[in-house]
Amino acid sequence: MTLPALGWSDRFVPHFSPYRAAGYVPARVVQEHRGRYQVYCETGEYSGEVSGKFRHLATSPRSFPAVGDWVALAFASPDGIASSSDRHAIIHAVLPRQSEFVRKAAGSKTEEQVIAANVDTVFLMTGLDHDFNLRRVERYLMLAWDSGARPVIVLNKADLCPNLGDRLAELEEVAFGVPIVAISALHGEGIDALVSYLQPGYTVALLGSSGVGKSTLTNSLLAHAAQATQAVRADDSRGRHTTTGRSLCLLSSGALLLDTPGMRELQPWATEDSLSQTFEDVEALATQCRFRDCRHEQEPGCAVQGAIASGTLDPKRLASYQKLQGELAYLERRQDQQAQLAEKQRWKQIHKQLRNHPKLRQ
Numbered sequence: 336m337t338l339p340a341l342g343w344s345d346r347f348v349p350h351f352s353p354y355r356a357a358g359y360v361p362a363r364v365v366q367e368h369r370g371r372y373q374v375y376c377e378t379g380e381y382s383g384e385v386s387g388k389f390r391h392l393a394t395s396p397r398s399f400p401a402v403g404d405w406v407a408l409a410f411a412s413p414d415g416i417a418s419s420s421d422r423h424a425i426i427h428a429v430l431p432r433q434s435e436f437v438r439k440a441a442g443s444k445t446e447e448q449v450i451a452a453n454v455d456t457v458f459l460m461t462g463l464d465h466d467f468n469l470r471r472v473e474r475y476l477m478l479a480w481d482s483g484a485r486p487v488i489v490l491n492k493a494d495l496c497p498n499l500g501d502r503l504a505e506l507e508e509v510a511f512g513v514p515i516v517a518i519s520a521l522h523g524e525g526i527d528a529l530v531s532y533l534q535p536g537y538t539v540a541l542l543g544s545s546g547v548g549k550s551t552l553t554n555s556l557l558a559h560a561a562q563a564t565q566a567v568r569a570d571d572s573r574g575r576h577t578t579t580g581r582s583l584c585l586l587s588s589g590a591l592l593l594d595t596p597g598m599r600e601l602q603p604w605a606t607e608d609s610l611s612q613t614f615e616d617v618e619a620l621a622t623q624c625r626f627r628d629c630r631h632e633q634e635p636g637c638a639v640q641g642a643i644a645s646g647t648l649d650p651k652r653l654a655s656y657q658k659l660q661g662e663l664a665y666l667e668r669r670q671d672q673q674a675q676l677a678e679k680q681r682w683k684q685i686h687k688q689l690r691n692h693p694k695l696r697q
């Protein structure tokens with residue numbers, strides 16, 4: 336496979352040039368399992384792990400490669416002689432990510448884990464059945480803004496929806512220009528509208544609650560992929576079915592689909608930036624409130640309550656905003672507590688060292 340077919344773009348070139356000079360090759364992570372990685376580069380698929388130096392210098396779990404990452408690779412063989420015919424390789428660096436999806440453990444930055452990297456477009460899937468929920472769409476939009484990937488709202492199960500027009504109108508109120516595509520994954524309807532996001536070398540991922548139709552859509556996108564997988568297999572000298580069981584798959588259109596259990600389980604968390612981006616209407620109104628610290632409850636001159644009274648803002652949207660703001664504040668408090676605890680531990684350690692210091696001991 337060529338690098339552009341794997342999703343390489345000019346944006347990575349300057350970041351990679353020092354590694355190229357040192358003799359490394361660029362490769363993309365297509366699978367991760369307990370510190371072992373499957374990667375693709377121009378000469379095929381390799382199995383790899385990070386170098387000892389990498390491990391030593393890594394400051395957090397976030398530093399480690401994730402599916403979708405571009406890495407600097409060196410070929411290795413057991414006797415230490417570099418050779419590209421050997422299928423083992425060492426990862427020496429992770430290139431800066433264009434986007435990343437992070438699993439956040441409540442209140443602990445150190446436990447944050449990257450579960451997908453360099454996704455160009457994320458399909459936020461919502462069902463047009465009982466799953467339809469504007470508040471959930473808001474949360475997924477926040478997650479998307481936070482990741483750096485471009486969101487597209489995909490409304491699935493259009494076949495079950497008698498009032499699509501109403502649904503679309505409701506959604507537009509929270510989507511602020513994010514494209515909305517209605518499909519029926521089961522019946523293969525409307526999929527054509529997704530094609531423009533499935534350009535060769537583009538990486539897409541699906542997010543949405545369980546049962547929304549992610550697998551159904553994936554299967555329909557993969558359905559005609561036989562030829563493409565052939566091309567990938569031809570690159571593998573051992574003729575293994577290299578695309579099966581991979582978290583990054585080549586679609587017939589030439590786009591890459593990133594699908595991992597981690598992505599499927601991803602829960603939206605609020606961050607300051609994503610909150611502002613998702614609720615720019617509420618925040619714009621808030622700047623018009625008479626009091627700067629207006630809580631948008633009973634205060635006089637509250638522009639937010641004014642908008643609700645005049646029917647231009649849905650009160651449920653304000654409630655959603657305030658709920659997420661509360662969640663954000665909770666997370667920040669937890670993080671502060673953790674930081675304080677870590678600081679306390681550090682001083683304990685220092686005191687202990689001082690106590691045991693030979694010159695200071697009586």
Ligand SMILES: Nc1nc2c(ncn2[C@@H]2O[C@H](COP(=O)(O)OP(=O)(O)OP(=O)(O)O)[C@@H](O)[C@H]2O)c(=O)[nH]1
Pocket residue numbers: 491492493494495518519520521522543544545546547548549550551552599
């Ligand atoms: N009527 C209708 N049913 C659909 C459509 N797409 C998916 N389904 C059905 O919805 C159910 C769940 O679909 P899945 O594709 O398994 O959903 P998922 O998002 O992958 O679910 P998880 O694997 O739990 O995350 C299945 O019974 C599908 O047949 C659709 O467009 N219309």
Ligand SMILES: [Zn+2]
Pocket residue numbers: 621624625629630631632634636637638639640
């Ligand atoms: Zn106000």
